[in-house]
Amino acid sequence: MDEKLFKEYGYKFIDWIAEYFDTLQERPVCADVNPGDVLKQLPASPPREGEDLGRIFADFQQIILPGMTHWQHPSWFAYFAASNSAPSILAELLTAGMGAQCMIWQTSPAATELEEQMVRWLGQMLGLPSTLSGVIQDTASTATLVALLSAREKATGFSSNERGLDEQLVVYASREAHSSVDKGVRIAGLGQQNLRRIATDDDYAMQPEALRRAIEQDKAAGLRPACVVATVGTTSSTAIDPIEPIGRICTEHNIWLHVDAAYAGTAAILPEKQWIFAAAEAVDSLVFNPHKWMMTNFDCSVYFVKDAEQLTKTFEIHPEYLKTGVDARVKNYRDWGIQLGRRFRALKLWFVIRYYGISGLQQVIREHLRLARLFEGWVKDHPHFELMAPVPFSVVCFRLNDGRDAAALNDLNAAFYEKLSEQQTLHLTHTSLNHQYVLRMAIGSRTTAEKHVTEAWRTITETASTVLN
Numbered sequence: 001m002d003e004k005l006f007k008e009y010g011y012k013f014i015d016w017i018a019e020y021f022d023t024l025q026e027r028p029v030c031a032d033v034n035p036g037d038v039l040k041q042l043p044a045s046p047p048r049e050g051e052d053l054g055r056i057f058a059d060f061q062q063i064i065l066p067g068m069t070h071w072q073h074p075s076w077f078a079y080f081a082a083s084n085s086a087p088s089i090l091a092e093l094l095t096a097g098m099g100a101q102c103m104i105w106q107t108s109p110a111a112t113e114l115e116e117q118m119v120r121w122l123g124q125m126l127g128l129p130s131t132l133s134g135v136i137q138d139t140a141s142t143a144t145l146v147a148l149l150s151a152r153e154k155a156t157g158f159s160s161n162e163r164g165l166d167e168q169l170v171v172y173a174s175r176e177a178h179s180s181v182d183k184g185v186r187i188a189g190l191g192q193q194n195l196r197r198i199a200t201d202d203d204y205a206m207q208p209e210a211l212r213r214a215i216e217q218d219k220a221a222g223l224r225p226a227c228v229v230a231t232v233g234t235t236s237s238t239a240i241d242p243i244e245p246i247g248r249i250c251t252e253h254n255i256w257l258h259v260d261a262a263y264a265g266t267a268a269i270l271p272e273k274q275w276i277f278a279a280a281e282a283v284d285s286l287v288f289n290p291h292k293w294m295m296t297n298f299d300c301s302v303y304f305v306k307d308a309e310q311l312t313k314t315f316e317i318h319p320e321y322l323k324t325g326v327d328a329r330v331k332n333y334r335d336w337g338i339q340l341g342r343r344f345r346a347l348k349l350w351f352v353i354r355y356y357g358i359s360g361l362q363q364v365i366r367e368h369l370r371l372a373r374l375f376e377g378w379v380k381d382h383p384h385f386e387l388m389a390p391v392p393f394s395v396v397c398f399r400l401n402d403g404r405d406a407a408a409l410n411d412l413n414a415a416f417y418e419k420l421s422e423q424q425t426l427h428l429t430h431t432s433l434n435h436q437y438v439l440r441m442a443i444g445s446r447t448t449a450e451k452h453v454t455e456a457w458r459t460i461t462e463t464a465s466t467v468l469n
């Protein structure tokens, strides 16, 4: 591609993205396609000769775009948001332009040193202990796997990397912990049956005493407790496991404590929310995802660790072809995780943090919290709705309740959710809490304003009326 064409389409694409943002709210939130609809429009074989860029772009608009679900839509209330922003997009463009592969310091010194400083900045922003250092991973799932592998090596004196596992290690997480913990114990070779799902209290937070009992039982049975995964902001209801008593139990039994704050960690940018990490001194590792609530393009997950040596001892391997003359003086992030090749993710963080400033980020998060409280109030005041969990952040769990029995209520809410999913003007997801069918209103999109939440409530109540009648 010559420079003229590159520039022509480069400018055109930025114009397109700007217009996409402008017109997003006029689009249906979810793709209106059936399975296979996109696939059947794609040629069975790749083109032999190169094609015209204009034609490729036209196909993007005609074939791909209608099959996309619009995560940046202001009426996106599903899962947790994966919010992006203009500074983040522009930084990603520069990253793609440079096309650097940042596996070791020497392959991009600035990428390594910027990453080191961004992790430090984020630690300060979240009020974390300055003793934590860290690394940027792709996702929280990877970070949790990294924590499990580190815990495995610590528990076995680094022998399992050499010999494989020759004893049964046990991992603990609450019943509400994310499925990435299940995946992690499988991949780490610890075995799903050695994951203990600990009971939760009425607010869906882990019960420390139940954790203690499970650990003591396992020890009495000759098993070795290796890791506790506590969650700050569970996926279903954003419950907060009590880190302080859990930390005490982990210290007492010399168990690795990993905190999964994938979504809710961002809230600690607010001074009034920093209590969520008040007990972080006791934590061995902690993950949060700027790609969820901090307006940073997917993917970007920050993994903090207390003892970086435990981490690097778990992952480092020194083949001759990767050795450099400066290894003793620099951080080589390839030794801080699973992959060798690494994207330059720190650049978009640098752009986002500098462009918004701490106060700009706080403003966005505070507004989402305010909107969630508003919605929570509407749910509480409505005779046919029931609030299903506390609202510590920006997710409201609710259901219809007109007094029928538990099974019938589940059917009613499933039917309600199905009807709501037919609406193209918003997107919510559902979950199960204590065997109860629950809807989740998750506010976290950068573009969501009060009018979108008000409009969503109108659609929800109107749909509820049709289901109840």
Ligand SMILES: Cc1ncc(COP(=O)(O)O)c(C=O)c1O
Pocket (backbone or CB within 6 Å): 080, 138, 139, 140, 141, 142, 178, 180, 231, 233, 234, 235, 260, 261, 262, 263, 289, 301
């Ligand atoms: C609490 C929690 N942990 C982990 C994850 C997994 O995140 P990722 O997609 O970054 O792996 C999620 C996803 O929503 C989550 O809610």
